[in-house]
Each structure stands twice: as structure tokens, then as C-alpha cells.
Amino acid sequence: MSSQRVTDETDVANDEAIPAVEAIRSRRSGHNFDPEAELDDETLEELIRDAALAPSSYNLQPWEFVAVQDDDRLAEVVELAYGQEHIEEAGTAILVVGHTEPETADRVFEEWVEAGRFDAETGEQVKEQTVAGYQSEQAGRDYGIRNASLAAQNLLLSAHARGLTATPMSGFDFEGMAEFLDLPEDKIPVMLVAVGPSGGEEPARLPRRDVEEILHRETY
Numbered sequence: 001m002s003s004q005r006v007t008d009e010t011d012v013a014n015d016e017a018i019p020a021v022e023a024i025r026s027r028r029s030g031h032n033f034d035p036e037a038e039l040d041d042e043t044l045e046e047l048i049r050d051a052a053l054a055p056s057s058y059n060l061q062p063w064e065f066v067a068v069q070d071d072d073r074l075a076e077v078v079e080l081a082y083g084q085e086h087i088e089e090a091g092t093a094i095l096v097v098g099h100t101e102p103e104t105a106d107r108v109f110e111e112w113v114e115a116g117r118f119d120a121e122t123g124e125q126v127k128e129q130t131v132a133g134y135q136s137e138q139a140g141r142d143y144g145i146r147n148a149s150l151a152a153q154n155l156l157l158s159a160h161a162r163g164l165t166a167t168p169m170s171g172f173d174f175e176g177m178a179e180f181l182d183l184p185e186d187k188i189p190v191m192l193v194a195v196g197p198s199g200g201e202e203p204a205r206l207p208r209r210d211v212e213e214i215l216h217r218e219t220y
Contacts, residue, residue, distance in 0.1 A: 023161050030165035030202045033089040037197035039069070043162065044092065047195065050158035051096075054150040058130055060108050062099035063148040063190075065155075066181050067092060076180060081172040081192060090165070090196035095181060096152045098144025098190045102131050141188060148190040159195050165202075166195040 015021045048065050056062060068077055069092050077093045078085060087093050109127040112118045118126060134143045152168060159166035169192040177189050 019161075023157055027157060027160040028165075028202050028205065029156075029167040030198065031086045031167060032199040032202055033086060033091070033165055033194070034197045034199040035089040035091070037091070039092045039164070039196050043164075046162075047094075047155055047158050051151045051155035054147075054154040056147040056150065057143065058105075058108065058126075059112075060099075060102055060104050060130075060147070062102065062104065062144055063151045064097040064099075064187065065151075066095040066097060066183075068095070068181075069093075077172075077177075077192075080176045080180060081169060084169065084171070084194075086167070087169075087192075087194045089199070090194040092195050094155065094193045094195060095177060095189055096148050096155070096191040096193065097183060097187050098141075098148035100134075100137075100140035100144045100186050100188055102134050102143070103186070105131050140186075144188050145190050152191040152193065155193055155195075159193075163198065164195055165198040166193055168193050 015025075044067060048067075051065065052061065052063070054063075068074055071088075074088050074091070074093060078087050081087055105127050109118070109123045109130075112126075113120050113123040117123075134140050156166050156168060172189075172192050174189045177192070178187075181189075183189065
């Protein structure tokens with residue numbers, strides 16, 4: 001074994017000793033839930049609290065979370081998710097929702113000014129520029145999806161760190177889900193997450209593409 005190989009393995013071991021890195025590298029999108037166990041309200045709220053610490057454009061936090069735990073309503077969610085029965089076994093489905101309009105801008109930019117990050121005049125200018133940037137339908141959808149996706153990843157990592165199983169899904173009837181959960185017209189479904197107590201081991205992780213294959217330097 002070469003000295004470089006030994007160094008590489010040592011570096012990996014050191015990296016995985018960092019809790020956040022270990023969580024990233026060991027997280028799985030699991031489907032094995034314990035259908036006899038339930039996710040308590042306190043844990044659900046902590047998951048959402050962690051999700052809401054995700055970064056967002058100008059800290060606008062353009063996300064909402066709709067949790068479904070009622071058995072009859074979960075059955076409806078399964079139908080809208082094309083029969084993915086592990087949702088019912090998980091016991092909790094969380095729809096991550098994105099804003100398509102920067103509706104929090106007034107409040108958030110006031111907070112920027114109060115924190116001394118902007119003076120009042122600059123804060124108003126930046127707010128106007130930010131709001132103008134999301135006026136088109138496509139820009140609004142991109143805004144909601146990009147930011148709420150970051151929150152969804154935080155949710156997955158928080159669940160994993162708490163010993164729960166969670167899996168993200170984009171395979172569902174988006175329009176049907178929006179109607180079923182009474183989303184306002186300016187809110188869009190971004191990700192459906194099934195989360196609950198683990199039912200045990202998951203299959204081995206499938207191979208991931210090597211860094212050498214996906215990392216491009218200076219240009220593609």
C-alpha cells in the first residue's frame with residue numbers, strides 16, 4: 001500500500017470524526033420504518049426548527065412545512081404519491097413548500113436595518129431590487145424551489161442525526177398535493193419527505209460518482 005493511500009484513508013477517518021461530516025456521509029434515504037412507533041410532536045417541531053436554519057436568499061426564508069400524520073389523510077398522500085406505501089409506514093409526511101413571491105421582504109429587510117447591516121436607505125434599495133428580481137413567473141418558481149430545497153436537506157440531516165429514517169420524494173402529483181393540502185396559489189410543493197422511527201438496517205448504499213469524475217477546475 002502506498003504512503004499516499006495511507007494518508008488518504010487517514011484523512012477520511014479524520015473527516016468522519018467531525019459530527020456534521022459523519023452525518024452527511026452516513027445519511028441514507030431509507031424506506032424501512034417502524035410502523036408501530038410514532039414521531040412525537042416535540043421531535044417534529046425540532047426537525048422543522050432545524051430545517052428553518054437553512055440559508056436563503058437575503059434570509060427571506062421562503063418556505064413552509066405541512067405535516068400530515070392522520071391515518072386517513074396519509075392514505076390520501078400515498079395515493080397522490082403513486083402508491084409509495086412507506087409513507088404510511090413512516091407515520092409522518094412533510095411537504096416542503098416554497099414561496100413564489102418574496103412576501104417576507106418587508107419584515108426581513110427591516111431586520112437587516114435593525115441589525116446594522118444596512119442603513120435605512122440602502123436597505124430599501126436592496127429590498128426593491130430583490131423584489132423586482134422575482135417578478136416573473138419563472139424567477140418566482142426558481143426562487144421558491146432553490147431556497148426550499150436547502151431547507152429540505154436540513155430536514156433530512158436533522159432526522160438522521162436524531163436516529164430517524166427519512167426519504168425525500170419528488171414522485172407525486174404536485175397539483176393534486178397542492179389542492180389536497182390547500183396551498184395558496186403563490187405557494188408550490190417542492191419536496192415530500194417521509195420521516196419516522198427507523199425499522200432497522202437499509203440496503204447498502206449504491207455507488208456514487210467519484211470526485212475525479214464530477215469536479216471541474218476553472219472551467220467545465
